[in-house]
Amino acid sequence: MTEEIKATKTLDVCGEICPYPDVKSMATLKKMEKGEVLEILLDYPLSVERLPRNAAKWGHKVLTVEQLEGPNHRIMIEAFGLK
Numbered sequence: 760m761t762e763e764i765k766a767t768k769t770l771d772v773c774g775e776i777c778p779y780p781d782v783k784s785m786a787t788l789k790k791m792e793k794g795e796v797l798e799i800l801l802d803y804p805l806s807v808e809r810l811p812r813n814a815a816k817w818g819h820k821v822l823t824v825e826q827l828e829g830p831n832h833r834i835m836i837e838a839f840g841l842k
Contacts, residue, residue, distance in 0.1 A: 764822055764835050766798035767791065773802045773831065780806035781813060784836075788819055793840025796822065802830040810834055 770787050772780040780801045788797055801807060811821040811834060818839035825833045 764796060766835065767795035769798040769800065771800040772806070773800055775801075776803050777805055781809055784810055785813060785817070788814065788817070788836060788838050791838035791840070793838060795838045795840075797836050797838060799834040799836065801832055801834070804830065807832045807834070811836075 768787065768791065770784060772783055775783075780799070780803050784797070784799050784806075791797060799810065801810070807824065811824055814836045815821055820837040820839070822835040822837055823833070825835075827833055
């Protein structure tokens with residue numbers, strides 16, 4: 760049995776296209792404390808691919824990338840704490 764990840768903050772960028780999901784997600788992560796978890800809800804395919812890569816590049820920890828229904832995805836990222 761896997762432990763459920765609890766989000767500290769949720770960011771819903773469904774319906775938004777490039778570059779808004781990426782920019783808003785990275786800006787939110789930048790403001791978070793180390794160890795806090797950001798839940799990102801999105802439906803833009805390119806951001807589903809790019810967000811985990813960019814977050815990892817900046818030192819954040821990608822916990823899960825989960826497809827929900829249709830194009831909808833949930834990405835859970837633990838903040839590195841750049842604040």
